[in-house]
Amino acid sequence: MLWLLTHDQYALLGRDGVAREVWKLYFHWYGVLRHGAFPSGDQLWQYPPGAGAVLLSPAVLPGLTYFQAFVVLTLLTDAVIALVLTRAGTRPGHTLLGAALWTAGLPLLLHIPLARYDVQVTAFAVVSLLTMSHSPRAAGAFAALGALVKVWPALALIGTPRGRTTRQAWTTALVTAVTLLALMATLFRHPFDFLRQQGGRGVQIESLGGTVLMFARRAGWPGRTRYQYGAVEFVGPHVHQVAFCSLALTGVAFALMLLWRLRNRRWTPATPYDAALSAVLLFTVTSRVISPQYMIWLIGLAAVCLTSRHTTQRPVALLLLAATAVSAVEYPAYYEEVINSTWTGCVLMLVRNGLLTIAAVVSLVRLWRSGHPLAERPEPDAPSWKPDRIPALFRTGGELPLNR
Template sequence: MSAFRNHRVPALAAAWLVSRALMLWLLAHDRLAPLGGGGVSREVRRLYFHWYGVLSQGAFPAGDRLWQYPPGAGPVLLAPGLLPGLTYFTAFVVCTLVADAVIAAVLTRAGLRPGRSTRGPWLWVLSLPLLLNVPLARYDVQVTAFAVVSLLTLSRRPRAAGAFAAAGALVKVWPALALIGTPPGRTARQVWTSAALTAAALLAVLAAAFSHPFDFLRQQSGRGVQIESLGGTVLGFARHAGWPGTARYQYGAMEFVGPYTGVVAACSLALTAAAFALVLLWRVRARRWTSATPYDAALTAVLLFTVTSRVISPQYMIWLLGLAAVCLTSRQTTQRPVALLILAATAVSSVAYPGMYGEVVRSTWTGCLLMLVRNGLLATAAGVSFVRLWRSGLSTATPRHQVPAGREHGTHRIPSGLRTRQ
């Protein structure tokens, strides 16, 4: 068994090195039309670098409609400046690759534990290149690292898990959802208390170190319907039926402007609220936890958040790939079919952006059909994910392969009397 493991680690390392070298080559040649015509790296070279200059002066970008991120994003964007002798762009890519390597390493370590699986690290290593050069020029890999580490430390170090999730949530809110499936009882109290204390402490430090830490809330509230969202797909087809709206660059993304866009945005927010209500209902009703439940619940919650959002940028797929990889480290996960759907959606997403983004912007039939397929796959994945999570939480049968409750890979049933006190 040890020899088998020893062969898997070098194979994963080699696959990571080869695939990341390919991604770097694509990034270096991103001025080619199929790779975005320079648009992929431009965000780091110009926008992130501009924000770096503002943050270096001890302030968040106040009044900047493109700054829509929580205060924790500041240190992430300042981090490349700590690497001497490199341009900001090069240093940013190095930081991204380090975060990517951390994710691969912790997934591999988790997958090599007894009773676990290395499908997770293989999924991460081989699926991220499906997004071509995009992951290296966005800071979503760094955010995903917080969520992945949080989930994989949950069973052994609950307080550390809460701290990592809180830190990630201060960078981009969604890592807070990694805690939705924390087992009830002492573990949940430890995790959520640690998360709350960490968030409060970090917010206090950032508020003391930078001015205008909460200006992002004003910009975030003004966002409309991005052309790649589920609502944007509806409006894209509506253009072929005579709807007079157009696509315009605003708030850092291509959004639809025109009649009824406010209604579509409101519907998206209502769907997000309904989705979270369903997840909370699952948590209240669930009677059965396995070692995979926290992973599965995190993927379900983030999938629902993504599908119902007013914005579904290509880099959002990085979040889903990371969480799907965490799920696949457990042999008890219910999310294997969901991981396959996410893989398919990722491949289509890279065709839409950067490959054929002009078609999407113009809402041609090709662009509309690409978005219909990508978002249809994501919506299907979200539905399948929730149904499988719901059924696993309400099941009373114990699979034959499970070990007794209380061990890492066993099933934990919550006594009804205890649940009424949670």
């Protein structure tokens, strides 16, 4: 991955486009943040205030350039994730498959993980889930820290067992988030400007809605692509309707996860892990944006699931590995094909998003069934035995007469 990052000037590796995110955009934001303010009026800044801490973190390594320090810290975070997955996998009832999935799955994205801060975000969610069984308060704190950086780690708490664990985890998460937000609002100017930019986003070409519009474009739809809000998005007739449908589907996904939580009757040691993966998968698939780095989140959560022998998500992990491999083909290698909606680009996005959609459906179905085991359901054809239908001789413990 490091070698690819140092040779990304080649066409198949993005012509410096992958690394440019760090040494140009992140470094620009770093300069703004150092002066005590979050980027204001910047369409590209769409991240919660906690992201500022991650972008400022390369300052702890003053002997390196910003780009070098960022990559070093990302590698250290990668090592931390591998370490906690390995430790979790060596506990009784667990397995090292999770650590293996993370180690083998992350390089499928080529050098992208080293030039984005999604590895750091994933670390918060992974640690939150793996600490939940023995310290719900720590799990809540880590989930809140991750949510302040990129929102989605809050979903790590959706599968907490009912009762004391949920109260402790969710209360700690709320207190941590409110406290840190108040602190950031005191120390920095414009901490909530990201909300205005996030609301203006449209339909990114790599999203599920974008795939629909790509095929519509091949069929004669007059829309086009344009770089805005930090991504290549579709503009033209009916784009707003597609964006609205994506938001509506996200609402449906939230309702499904809420219904699952209310009706779930059985918690296993892997239920919090499985629920977190299912929730993030549903929200990713229904999002208006599905960037390749989003696969880092899913690989990390799938790796947590595989640390437990009780998980229901093994088939989902395989589907995610396949989708990750396709993601690396469409970006950066064939991104121009995707932008121009050629048949190659259309097929690549159909395969990638199709795999993600199948994975989301399989994940939710298996999660739902694990909370409603078949063993608890009455057999429809089984006879209904009642005491009054048993012969009195057997109920009283008498002896059968011998017929000589």
